[in-house]
Amino acid sequence: MPGGETVTSSSVVTAAAVAATAVGLLSASRLVRRWRRSRHLSALRSRLQAAYREAKTRFGEHINEEVRRQQLTDSEKSEILSLSTGELLSRLRAKSLDPARVLLAYQARAYEVDRDLNCVIEFLQPDLAEVNLDGPLAGLPISIKESMAVKGKYSCFGLAAFAEKPLPTEDCSTVKILRALGGVPFVRTSVPQTMMSVLSHNPIEGAVKHPTAENRSPGGSSSGEAALIAAGGSPLGLGSDIGGSIRLPAAWCGIAGFKPTSGRLSRQGQRSVSVQKLVPASWGPMGPDVASLATFMKAFCNSELHDQIDPGVPPLGFNETIYVESRPLRIGFYLYDHQFQAVPSAERAVKETVDRLASRGHTMVPWDPPIRRLNLMETYLRAVTCDGAGILDDALNGDRVSYAVKLGLHAIQVPWPGRWVRQRWCRLTGDSETEEWLRSSVPMPNVLSMWYFNQEVTSLREEFTHRWREDKLDAIICPALGCPAVDLEPKSPFNGCLSYLVLYNLFNFPAGSVPVTRVTASDVAAMSNYPLAGRLVMRQ
Numbered sequence: 252m253p254g255g256e257t258v259t260s261s262s263v264v265t266a267a268a269v270a271a272t273a274v275g276l277l278s279a280s281r282l283v284r285r286w287r288r289s290r291h292l293s294a295l296r297s298r299l300q301a302a303y304r305e306a307k308t309r310f311g312e313h314i315n316e317e318v319r320r321q322q323l324t325d326s327e328k329s330e331i332l333s334l335s336t337g338e339l340l341s342r343l344r345a346k347s348l349d350p351a352r353v354l355l356a357y358q359a360r361a362y363e364v365d366r367d368l369n370c371v372i373e374f375l376q377p378d379l380a381e382v383n384l385d386g387p388l389a390g391l392p393i394s395i396k397e398s399m400a401v402k403g404k405y406s407c408f409g410l411a412a413f414a415e416k417p418l419p420t421e422d423c424s425t426v427k428i429l430r431a432l433g434g435v436p437f438v439r440t441s442v443p444q445t446m447m448s449v450l451s452h453n454p455i456e457g458a459v460k461h462p463t464a465e466n467r468s469p470g471g472s473s474s475g476e477a478a479l480i481a482a483g484g485s486p487l488g489l490g491s492d493i494g495g496s497i498r499l500p501a502a503w504c505g506i507a508g509f510k511p512t513s514g515r516l517s518r519q520g521q522r523s524v525s526v527q528k529l530v531p532a533s534w535g536p537m538g539p540d541v542a543s544l545a546t547f548m549k550a551f552c553n554s555e556l557h558d559q560i561d562p563g564v565p566p567l568g569f570n571e572t573i574y575v576e577s578r579p580l581r582i583g584f585y586l587y588d589h590q591f592q593a594v595p596s597a598e599r600a601v602k603e604t605v606d607r608l609a610s611r612g613h614t615m616v617p618w619d620p621p622i623r624r625l626n627l628m629e630t631y632l633r634a635v636t637c638d639g640a641g642i643l644d645d646a647l648n649g650d651r652v653s654y655a656v657k658l659g660l661h662a663i664q665v666p667w668p669g670r671w672v673r674q675r676w677c678r679l680t681g682d683s684e685t686e687e688w689l690r691s692s693v694p695m696p697n698v699l700s701m702w703y704f705n706q707e708v709t710s711l712r713e714e715f716t717h718r719w720r721e722d723k724l725d726a727i728i729c730p731a732l733g734c735p736a737v738d739l740e741p742k743s744p745f746n747g748c749l750s751y752l753v754l755y756n757l758f759n760f761p762a763g764s765v766p767v768t769r770v771t772a773s774d775v776a777a778m779s780n781y782p783l784a785g786r787l788v789m790r791q
């Protein structure tokens with residue numbers, strides 16, 4: 252029938268038109284939904300911002316009033332603030348200092364520091380009656396990262412959607428134990444959006460600034476802690492570390508930070524965005540010096556409440572004998588991890604430390620970490636984005652995305668054909684950092700590949716510990732990371748230099764960073780011979 256064809260083709264046309272309209276309507280409705288969500292999240296964000304701002308203003312007035320009422324003079328305040336954490340603590344224990352005045356001095360200082368550095372989310376109003384002042388921390392003010400859940404307080408990590416999550420009905424185990432030990436949590440400090448970043452910005456609180464270099468990043472994700480402590484606004488703080496988040500900001504701001512083995516300290520009730528288990532999360536102390544970190548570890552590990560609250564932690568006290576003994580140690584050291592060559596200043600820091608320790612009678616052993624066959628950053632990134640970064644995508648859905656996460660996430664969010672093209676392009680142009688992100692952030696195809704991946708990491712870790720034992724080492728020293736503080740808002744990714752940090756997350760070893768030296772003019776001059784100079788911008 253001649254007319255049949257006409258009918259068929261017109262019905263095809265109709266069907267195509269219907270399909271096109273349906274697709275159009277669907278994507279239009281998706282766009283509308285997305286627009287509504289982002290408007291909703293904007294409103295949530297503004298509400299939070301206004302609430303935090305108002306609370307800070309009220310706190311400022313309250314503190315000024317208290318300083319006047321309690322007649323805390325500038326000289327008394329600076330005397331309190333000038334004490335080392337250890338000295339402060341021993342005077343508090345001896346009851347020769349009043350914990351209320353110490354708290355007031357630190358509150359006033361933290362308020363000043365926050366006005367310059369924007370490192371505090373909110374000031375708590377601690378009630379000293381709730382703190383065991385006879386405990387080993389005897390009323391010491393302690394700053395805490397936003398992830399340490401406090402009853403009735405948000406933990407948003409710069410994500411507006413998290414403001415709709417139920418508020419914690421109790422404090423996390425860390426905060427409970429802290430109060431029982433005599434610690435006084437007094438401020439909550441800021442983090443980069445999602446906390447899965449080593450920068451310091453989020454769209455709710457803005458950027459935490461570096462305490463001494465205006466246009467640099469203080470690092471992250473324990474950004475607020477590092478900046479506040481370095482500027483003298485807190486004698487001790489608590490951060491968390493799943494990829495250098497304690498050690499990196501500590502190194503960039505010039506303070507000390509310690510990440511214990513995951514599981515050594517209870518983290519019941521702490522909050523985070525990432526829930527993967529391939530790289531274990533850890534938290535620990537940050538402070539002006541190593542002694543302050545040891546004091547904290549000692550108090551916490553010796554707390555009876557610790558294993559009562561959390562039967563998952565080993566009932567293993569702090570071994571004072573080992574801590575105070577002065578036998579000569581056998582210490583391995585390396586300048587290069589076969590992954591990323593550290594800048595000259597980082598190498599100099601290790602060399603000077605090695606010389607100093609050798610002059611004190613320790614045996615220093617050049618050590619070659621057995622990780623040659625490991626592409627460390629790729630392995631680490633694969634582990635933390637084994638879900639194809641789906642959890643980050645979810646958390647950020649419809650929200651304003653900070654540059655602190657954009658750098659890495661932009662690479663991930665490219666759909667397949669674009670990803671392939673972009674990867675080739677990055678290889679051509681030598682953008683190895685972005686290429687690494689693209690290569691490693693594909694979702695694990697199935698459970699089996701995740702198991703094999705895990706097995707591979709475990710066997711590398713065994714090889715590492717085996718070599719350590721064979722060489723009879725007590726400790727290892729290496730660059731904290733490959734580069735000093737980058738720009739506040741860097742233009743390109745710099746994941747390569749993190750290899751020195753993430754190794755000890757992937758292998759779950761205790762690790763810390765200690766301030767040794769600062770970048771000098773000759774370090775900057777030495778950059779002319781540094782092979783990766785094009786990848787890093789160095790200034791004094």
Ligand SMILES: *[C@@H]1O[C@H](CO)[C@@H](O)[C@H](O)[C@H]1NC(C)=O
Pocket residue numbers: 568570571572573
């Ligand atoms: C502390 O460590 C030393 C040396 O390894 C050991 O002899 C001692 O038993 C340990 N003490 C405790 C309380 O674990």
